[in-house]
Amino acid sequence: MKRFARFWWDFVVGDDWRVAVGVGLAIVAVAVLHHRHVAAWWVLPAAVLLLLYVSLRRAARS
Amino acid sequence: MSTSAVFLVLSTFLASAVEVVETLTIVLAIGVTRGWRATLIGVGAATIALAAVVAALGPALTVVPIERLRLVVGALLLVFGLQWLRKAILRASGFKALHDEEEAFAKGLEEARAAGREERAGLDWYAFTIAFKSTLLEGLEVAFIVLTFGASQGSIPLAAVGAGAAVVIMVGIGAAVRAPLARVPENSIKFAVGVMLTTFGIFWATEGAGAAWPGGDASLLGVLAFVTLSSAALVALLKRERVRIAVA
Numbered sequence: 001m002k003r004f005a006r007f008w009w010d011f012v013v014g015d016d017w018r019v020a021v022g023v024g025l026a027i028v029a030v031a032v033l034h035h036r037h038v039a040a041w042w043v044l045p046a047a048v049l050l051l052l053y054v055s056l057r058r059a060a061r062s
Numbered sequence: 063m064s065t066s067a068v069f070l071v072l073s074t075f076l077a078s079a080v081e082v083v084e085t086l087t088i089v090l091a092i093g094v095t096r097g098w099r100a101t102l103i104g105v106g107a108a109t110i111a112l113a114a115v116v117a118a119l120g121p122a123l124t125v126v127p128i129e130r131l132r133l134v135v136g137a138l139l140l141v142f143g144l145q146w147l148r149k150a151i152l153r154a155s156g157f158k159a160l161h162d163e164e165e166a167f168a169k170g171l172e173e174a175r176a177a178g179r180e181e182r183a184g185l186d187w188y189a190f191t192i193a194f195k196s197t198l199l200e201g202l203e204v205a206f207i208v209l210t211f212g213a214s215q216g217s218i219p220l221a222a223v224g225a226g227a228a229v230v231i232m233v234g235i236g237a238a239v240r241a242p243l244a245r246v247p248e249n250s251i252k253f254a255v256g257v258m259l260t261t262f263g264i265f266w267a268t269e270g271a272g273a274a275w276p277g278g279d280a281s282l283l284g285v286l287a288f289v290t291l292s293s294a295a296l297v298a299l300l301k302r303e304r305v306r307i308a309v310a
Binding site: 011012020024027028031034040045048052053056060 | 133136137138140141142144145147148149151152155157202203206260264267268270271272273274275276281285288289292293296300303304307
């Protein structure tokens with residue numbers, strides 16, 4: 001069971017779990033902004049750029 | 063055919079093509095050194111297992127309401143796509159080695175020759191398990207993309223057509239040349255697939271979370287352009303960083 005869970009974690013999330021957490025938080029932000037009638041279509045593109053930049057910088061320096 | 067349908071077929075075709083190229087390299091190395099019977103039985107068993115996964119999950123996904131499906135699928139695709147894109151950017155900027163099929167083939171040959179011989183169920187067990195595992199693992203990525211793209215777009219068969227076409231073409235070429243498909247621009251295709259997965263992930267997760275895109279479906283092209291340009295800028299930035307590290 002543990003190996004099965006580990007396989008799916010590696011399969012979907014991969015090397016940097018922070019990216020997955022960031023994506024989750026950004027999606028929550030879209031939902032919250034939409035609920036408050038604020039345009040939220042720009043949130044995920046901006047979050048993706050930021051998450052990629054931070055993750056790649058970390059990888060390049062390690 | 064709508065823009066999103068074209069992207070759907072193109073994405074599943076390209077994703078499937080790179081996975082088939084990688085699987086072919088391993089299967090060829092095993093088949094050449096250990097014989098074809100157990101190798102092909104391993105490939106066949108994995109293909110049946112993959113078909114069963116798609117057949118079981120495909121109809122189940124179609125009964126989930128589209129908004130909820132797009133939220134879950136969008137989030138999964140975005141995380142999965144960013145993983146592809148991150149690796150592709152690291153490869154393109156020189157921080158990660160490029161995938162080389164000839165090198166992978168040579169390594170596969172060496173490992174297959176060195177492995178001991180064990181017979182189970184009348185099969186060379188090494189050849190069977192390696193062929194089965196490599197086909198299943200690479201195929202799972204394709205099945206994941208076909209199911210998520212197809213279900214969110216409301217057409218799993220269309221997604222399967224893209225993936226199936228890639229399998230037929232790549233396996234056909236592989237069978238004809240009987241050598242790893244080293245000339246396929248695999249690293250560039252992986253970059254393109256990472257961009258497409260991320261684009262669809264952004265698009266569907268935003269819609270699934272309730273927000274609307276200005277311009278509706280047409281904004282998919284805008285998201286694609288944004289992800290492509292951002293990725294190219296990050297490659298350039300990392301290349302500069304690499305030079306700076308080398309000089310320091």
